[in-house]
Amino acid sequence: MDSLLHTIASNLKNKTAVLELGCGSGELINAIAERFTGLSKIVAVDFFNRPEKLNEKVEFVKQDLENLNLSGTFDLLILNQVLEHIKNPLGLLINLKKNLNPRGRILIAVPNRYGFNNEARVYWPEHGKHYFLWDRESLEFSLNRVGFAIRFYNLYTAASHNVFLKYLPILLRLQNPNLTCVATLDE
Numbered sequence: 001m002d003s004l005l006h007t008i009a010s011n012l013k014n015k016t017a018v019l020e021l022g023c024g025s026g027e028l029i030n031a032i033a034e035r036f037t038g039l040s041k042i043v044a045v046d047f048f049n050r051p052e053k054l055n056e057k058v059e060f061v062k063q064d065l066e067n068l069n070l071s072g073t074f075d076l077l078i079l080n081q082v083l084e085h086i087k088n089p090l091g092l093l094i095n096l097k098k099n100l101n102p103r104g105r106i107l108i109a110v111p112n113r114y115g116f117n118n119e120a121r122v123y124w125p126e127h128g129k130h131y132f133l134w135d136r137e138s139l140e141f142s143l144n145r146v147g148f149a150i151r152f153y154n155l156y157t158a159a160s161h162n163v164f165l166k167y168l169p170i171l172l173r174l175q176n177p178n179l180t181c182v183a184t185l186d187e
Contacts (some may be wrong), residue, residue, distance in 0.1 A: 004080065004109060004180065007153050011105050011182055015075030017041035019099065021065055026058070027049025033057045045070070065092060066074035070099055077106045081178075084110050084130040090146050097147070097185065106148070106183040110134045124146060139179060148183035 012018070016039055022027045023044035033042050033055035042057050047064045054060055060069065065086060077096055083089045096106060113135040136152065143150045 001031065003154060005035060007180055008032060008107060011076055011107060012036055012125050018076045019043045019073040019074040020078040022079065023051060024049055026054050028080055029058050030055045033176065073099055073100050073101045075104050077085055079106065080109045081160055083108055084132045084134060087131050089132060090142055093146050108183060109178055109180045112179045134179060136179060139181065143183050147186050149186040150181050150183050153180045
């Protein structure tokens with residue numbers, strides 16, 4: 001989660017409103033509320049779970065992401081391990097444009113189909129499983145197709161303090177088990 005919070009921090013400069021879709025247990029949105037105290041609006045959305053412990057700064061909305069209808073706009077929208085569970089992910093991304101401030105960003109983290117030691121290589125359409133298997137090319141193509149420019153983070157680097165282990169994936173071209181990217185409206 002530290003790597004994800006670091007990516008969030010780099011994309012929150014001069015931003016005040018954050019929305020997490022599919023917040024689950026609330027671990028990430030609580031960490032955001034605690035770490036980034038200057039935020040004026042923090043909203044968490046989930047249909048299946050209401051987090052047991054939610055930071056008092058966080059507004060919770062129970063809503064199905066497949067039929068999302070939220071009011072307001074946000075500087076940063078977060079889809080952490082969510083997009084692969086959506087039946088119509090491009091429809092959701094198009095729908096989210098109305099909730100994105102003009103210079104807003106969407107942070108997406110999904111299992112990487114070609115990631116080293118990743119078990120998310122099987123299509124399972126039941127709830128809780130994956131409707132889509134994403135890789136760098138399919139995610140970039142799909143986001144470009146619906147009007148987003150995209151930047152990937154930490155595609156090959158490992159989260160290790162050991163210099164050898166940190167750069168070994170780069171040398172061997174081993175992709176991380178998760179893809180993390182930020183999408184902005186393509187102007």
